Amino acid sequence: MPIEPARLEILNALTRKVLWLSSWTIHHANHIRPNVDGLKVGGHQASSASLATIMSALYFSVLRPQDRVAVKPHASPVFHAIQYLFGHQTREKLENFRGFKGAQSYPSRTKDVDDVDFSTGSVGLGVAQTLFASLVQDYVKAHGWAKDRPEGRMIALVGDAEMDEGNIFEALLEGWKHGLRNTWWVVDYNRQSLDAVVREGLWEKFETMFRNFGWDVVIVKYGSLMREAFAEPGGEALRKWIDQCPNQLYSALCFQGGAAFRKHLRDEIGDQGPVTKLIDRRSDDELLALMSNLGGHDMASMLEAFEGIDHDRPVCFIAYTIKGVGLPFQGHKDNHAGLMTVAQMEKWRSSQNIRPGHEWDEFEGLPREPAEIEAFLSSVPFNREGRRRLSAPEIAVPERLTFSPAAQMSTQQGFGLLLNELARGDSALAERIVTASPDVTVSTNLGAWVNRRGLFARAEKADLFRSEKIPSTFNWDASPSGQHIELGIAEMNLFILMSALGLSHAINGERLLPVATLYDPFIERGLDALNYACYQDARFMVAATPSGITLAPEGGAHQSIATPLIGMAQDGLSSFEPAFVDELAVIMRWGFQHMQREYGEGGSVYLRLSTRSIDQVQRIMSPELEAGITEGAYWLRKPGPNAEVVVVYTGTVAPEAIEAVGLLGESRRDIGLLAITSADRLHAAWTAARALRRDRRGVAHLSHIEKLLAPLPRDCGLVTVIDGHPSALAWLGGVRGHRVEALGVEHFGQTGTIDDLYRHYGIDANAIIDAAESLTSGAPVRHRKLAV
Numbered sequence: 001m002p003i004e005p006a007r008l009e010i011l012n013a014l015t016r017k018v019l020w021l022s023s024w025t026i027h028h029a030n031h032i033r034p035n036v037d038g039l040k041v042g043g044h045q046a047s048s049a050s051l052a053t054i055m056s057a058l059y060f061s062v063l064r065p066q067d068r069v070a071v072k073p074h075a076s077p078v079f080h081a082i083q084y085l086f087g088h089q090t091r092e093k094l095e096n097f098r099g100f101k102g103a104q105s106y107p108s109r110t111k112d113v114d115d116v117d118f119s120t121g122s123v124g125l126g127v128a129q130t131l132f133a134s135l136v137q138d139y140v141k142a143h144g145w146a147k148d149r150p151e152g153r154m155i156a157l158v159g160d161a162e163m164d165e166g167n168i169f170e171a172l173l174e175g176w177k178h179g180l181r182n183t184w185w186v187v188d189y190n191r192q193s194l195d196a197v198v199r200e201g202l203w204e205k206f207e208t209m210f211r212n213f214g215w216d217v218v219i220v221k222y223g224s225l226m227r228e229a230f231a232e233p234g235g236e237a238l239r240k241w242i243d244q245c246p247n248q249l250y251s252a253l254c255f256q257g258g259a260a261f262r263k264h265l266r267d268e269i270g271d272q273g274p275v276t277k278l279i280d281r282r283s284d285d286e287l288l289a290l291m292s293n294l295g296g297h298d299m300a301s302m303l304e305a306f307e308g309i310d311h312d313r314p315v316c317f318i319a320y321t322i323k324g325v326g327l328p329f330q331g332h333k334d335n336h337a338g339l340m341t342v343a344q345m346e347k348w349r350s351s352q353n354i355r356p357g358h359e360w361d362e363f364e365g366l367p368r369e370p371a372e373i374e375a376f377l378s379s380v381p382f383n384r385e386g387r388r389r390l391s392a393p394e395i396a397v398p399e400r401l402t403f404s405p406a407a408q409m410s411t412q413q414g415f416g417l418l419l420n421e422l423a424r425g426d427s428a429l430a431e432r433i434v435t436a437s438p439d440v441t442v443s444t445n446l447g448a449w450v451n452r453r454g455l456f457a458r459a460e461k462a463d464l465f466r467s468e469k470i471p472s473t474f475n476w477d478a479s480p481s482g483q484h485i486e487l488g489i490a491e492m493n494l495f496i497l498m499s500a501l502g503l504s505h506a507i508n509g510e511r512l513l514p515v516a517t518l519y520d521p522f523i524e525r526g527l528d529a530l531n532y533a534c535y536q537d538a539r540f541m542v543a544a545t546p547s548g549i550t551l552a553p554e555g556g557a558h559q560s561i562a563t564p565l566i567g568m569a570q571d572g573l574s575s576f577e578p579a580f581v582d583e584l585a586v587i588m589r590w591g592f593q594h595m596q597r598e599y600g601e602g603g604s605v606y607l608r609l610s611t612r613s614i615d616q617v618q619r620i621m622s623p624e625l626e627a628g629i630t631e632g633a634y635w636l637r638k639p640g641p642n643a644e645v646v647v648v649y650t651g652t653v654a655p656e657a658i659e660a661v662g663l664l665g666e667s668r669r670d671i672g673l674l675a676i677t678s679a680d681r682l683h684a685a686w687t688a689a690r691a692l693r694r695d696r697r698g699v700a701h702l703s704h705i706e707k708l709l710a711p712l713p714r715d716c717g718l719v720t721v722i723d724g725h726p727s728a729l730a731w732l733g734g735v736r737g738h739r740v741e742a743l744g745v746e747h748f749g750q751t752g753t754i755d756d757l758y759r760h761y762g763i764d765a766n767a768i769i770d771a772a773e774s775l776t777s778g779a780p781v782r783h784r785k786l787a788v
Ligand SMILES: Cc1ncc(C[n+]2csc(CCOP(=O)(O)OP(=O)(O)O)c2C)c(N)n1
Pocket: 046, 047, 048, 050, 073, 074, 121, 122, 123, 158, 159, 160, 161, 162, 163, 188, 190, 192, 193, 194, 323, 336
């Protein structure tokens, strides 16, 4: 249905306003704000302009409150401008764009005030996030939750060069497997990246690829001015010329203007007949307006495209645009960091009828009365419910997580048992847990959980092995009530899915408690997505197993060294490396609570687990021990008053540490054994305590590790040991100034038995004894571990 002219006029006026406000925001940050640091705001101006019409069409007309959008990072000024017009963004924050606590460069869920649905910044991730958010919406609906909420569309505004990111393709494949719906990706096809003009014919690759994955593709190439011109005599020749014009040349001509277009058109298709007439009927300005009227800059064409969708299949819109459209550097291949000069801005200001000093006024220079525009804005469907961030009540976590103990166990096995126990019960916690694994469900010990809780799929699908009565340990029927999402191998997908599941409370108003399993070394494969999930405050638990060199014979590429440091350094993620399963039970219980705490208090949880089966300690879990485990450390053996050396270990090397302490006992006094369950939490609390003391607010406040180490004599040595990079524990020497011998693994790749490798890398009992000896005076240690 053609759009009413009056409505079109308002939408076009708002688009101009949005382009103005976003450009003014950038200009202000560069030329007006005092104390600018000399760093110019690049990468926004041209990139934003590209999307002004498309975003105005969406936000002012097409979107409904339940729809969610990931905005291309550099279009953030456009997003903020639209929110400003809705009254959700402040002038103060816009004036302080990119400044301390000002509006963010790239839309940020956690730091921006204007209701960002999904953060973006690292290109590609926000795009995939919308796909997984849609799968999560299906999951929530299939489980019978959020019944009163209409289904939303998950929409990504995608840069054409952003499509180079591999994670997008990985996500596409996964989406196809799960019957993706309600997802729109709008490719801003300006044929420019940061550095260059993109290859010819890229759109054809996109088109076939998307169709291949079951998406509808809508190409919005020509604006209405163009379509009108094509209907004139000679118009077909013009269309042909446009279609055949190389991207580089089209960009260059857009930059040069109407006269340059005229020359090329005359030389290349001029016929002294209808085509020439078509061209000559237009002034240079009119000709430029025609040639830059690509579909993505034409409100009517974009509305037609969006409103033409009457189904829930995924759709890719390829909208032709010009990077920097309407600005002096439009189309120039170097325009990514392009900025307008003060003089250019002045000229543009007066052409928009904006008086000096009224640059921020919402209604300044608009062709309609403010009251009419206001009424229009308040009738916009997207804005009907105001802010759209939802919340969900906390899910109760049982007092204790239980498991059937065995004398010898690995933490990975314990993890499986703990989840199996949860799966057997009918707690609210178990109901809200969703697990996912990138093709390592069985090998990370999730099998028992899946047997009980089933695979998730929108449609029932029986496990044919089961129906054929072929014996198998695993019965994996898929159904809408299943609670395990089986993914392909791509770890990026795992973490983006975590990001989507872990925001369900805010997006769907239904809380989910996602748990992911993967091999520890492959955290690095998905690291940017993990970082992204944490950045936008999604809440999830990652059990990474096996870890370290402890999976010895597996060798090379499956050994992880750096992950303890990743766990410590990753903001928003509390990492743990327990040795015993009773510790893991306490940590997971704490984790499920931590995942539900407010922004700034809670976060996600990383469990670095091992497949190594070790003797379990028999003990009663006291509240004090529980506190030590969740705060990150406790004395497994308290040091005496004259301790000469303390052995500090984390994780699966506990038996080596225990053995070394036993052997050292006869030669060194008062030895202590400190169990570290979370170097990350210990370190974080230590930093926080120092900051508190520096601020003089809590002079007496000591962190957990400071209290633990306080009784040690000054000359007591610390031997730290970890199946991972030694620096994860070496910092303990800085706490009270004790000397440290930090043992760990700095090289990888060797295969062998655990004994071989622990000896080779120097993290076995004898290496601990050697290190203790080097830190202490006195006679040589009498006992050593005998070679096996
Ligand atoms: C993972 C990642 N790599 C690199 C960048 C730097 N970067 C920002 S935008 C961009 C390319 C922009 O091209 P396109 O996606 O086509 O958007 P346009 O600027 O044309 O609107 C690059 C390389 C980034 N933000 N994220």
